[in-house]
Amino acid sequence: MDYIPKIRFEADKNLLYMDDIPISLHCHYFNCGLINAIEAIDYFDGIDIYIHEAAKCFYEYFKRILVVDDEISSIEKALKRAEDIYRFMGYGRIDLSKLITGEGIATSDSSYFVVGWLAIYGKRDKPVCHLTRGFIKAVLATIFKKDIRDFNVIEIQCMISNAQNCKFKVSRI
Amino acid sequence: MAFDPKKVIEWGMSLPLMSNERGIMAAFGIYAAMNFNEFFFSTVSKIMHMATEEDAVEVEKKLYNAVLDCAYYTFHGARTSVDWQDYIAPMIETKEDELMALVAFTNIFGVGYIEVVELIPGQRLVTEVKNAYDPPRYIEEFGIQKRGRCYMFSACTAACMDLVYGPVFPKGIGTFKAEEVLCIAKGDPVCRFVATLK
Numbered sequence A: 001m002d003y004i005p006k007i008r009f010e011a012d013k014n015l016l017y018m019d020d021i022p023i024s025l026h027c028h029y030f031n032c033g034l035i036n037a038i039e040a041i042d043y044f045d046g047i048d049i050y051i052h053e054a055a056k057c058f059y060e061y062f063k064r065i066l067v068v069d070d071e072i073s074s075i076e077k078a079l080k081r082a083e084d085i086y087r088f089m090g091y092g093r094i095d096l097s098k099l100i101t102g103e104g105i106a107t108s109d110s111s112y113f114v115v116g117w118l119a120i121y122g123k124r125d126k127p128v129c130h131l132t133r134g135f136i137k138a139v140l141a142t143i144f145k146k147d148i149r150d151f152n153v154i155e156i157q158c159m160i161s162n163a164q165n166c167k168f169k170v171s172r173i
Numbered sequence B: 001m002a003f004d005p006k007k008v009i010e011w012g013m014s015l016p017l018m019s020n021e022r023g024i025m026a027a028f029g030i031y032a033a034m035n036f037n038e039f040f041f042s043t044v045s046k047i048m049h050m051a052t053e054e055d056a057v058e059v060e061k062k063l064y065n066a067v068l069d070c071a072y073y074t075f076h077g078a079r080t081s082v083d084w085q086d087y088i089a090p091m092i093e094t095k096e097d098e099l100m101a102l103v104a105f106t107n108i109f110g111v112g113y114i115e116v117v118e119l120i121p122g123q124r125l126v127t128e129v130k131n132a133y134d135p136p137r138y139i140e141e142f143g144i145q146k147r148g149r150c151y152m153f154s155a156c157t158a159a160c161m162d163l164v165y166g167p168v169f170p171k172g173i174g175t176f177k178a179e180e181v182l183c184i185a186k187g188d189p190v191c192r193f194v195a196t197l198k
Helices: A028-039 A046-065 A075-088 A112-120 A131-143 B005-014 B036-052 B055-077 B082-087 B093-104 B134-142 B153-167
Strands: A005-012 A014-016 A021-027 A092-095 A104-110 A150-155 A165-170 B025-027 B029-037 B114-120 B124-129 B176-183 B191-196
Touching: A021 A028, A021 B036, A021 B055, A028 A046, A028 A112, A028 B029, A046 A075, A046 A131, A046 B036, A075 A092, A075 A112, A075 A131, A092 A112, A092 B124, A104 A112, A104 A131, A104 B082, A112 A131, A112 B029, A131 A150, A131 A165, A131 B005, A150 B055, A165 B055, B005 B093, B029 B036, B029 B055, B036 B055, B055 B093, B093 B114, B093 B153, B114 B153, B124 B153, B153 B176, B153 B191
Parallel strands: none
Antiparallel strands: A005 A014, A014 A021, A021 B029, A092 A104, A104 A165, A150 A165, B025 B029, B114 B124, B124 B191, B176 B191
């Protein structure tokens, strides 16, 4: 990894920071339970809200550490750094290298949400890696200096349904 | 050896909580990930304000149960680990020590500091948190709330009682039920959680 986020823990307050942004450690029961609760509401698109809020939070973070400038010399390196951060945070392993134009396919061969969901609820037909869609939007919005709404990210196949890997189709709006 | 909650936190901080090459962080039988605190707040608060009252209550129940599962299984995984047996168990002489140790263990995840303010063994546990992330954010974004918003701490308080005073793992989950009786989001000075037998 060329970039390792700085983790700071204030033990007397039980506050945890990654590069000075408040974070906390949550287990798959919590994260998958949240998705399960949101998906149960059928009269508005709660998952769209979830993806958008994830994108906003990642974007706020990436503005600090993922801008292509003197320190990160190319889009390729910025995408690589984003992959490293994704893995560092425990969300799995993702390949963003095909998104160099801001469009294309991202693939993931290891997914926190897939292993977590399988452990609790088992397989299903619908994709489950919603947070990753927000993550990809934020990565591209930062690198290409756009708004997170300028990118459409769809999970076109997911390992939760026996696919070999999770695939995300990315297009510009 | 007298029980010292700081030792539990020191031990927890020393754990190598790192994701592996596949980006998976497995510990104590669960998979962990780092979440932005703002993400949980902003997502859940928007859902709650868009949902009907009935559905909001249902979402709250599901979140409570998700955290109950999380805490019950994670804390049990921790207390049965070799490291816990080596480092923490020698300090634990009574069930009450174990309860204090589990509450202290909550204080390594970055969610705000939880303290025990009252314990009636086997019957009632009262905990308080003064610095949870969500309550001030609820007030900033939506004003004073009608209900408590700290679903995580309610369920953690119940899970600690389930593990120590409930039937033997894994049958004890849900033996106790916790409620948030005070919440900073409601304008109270602290967030307070009371777990009692169901």
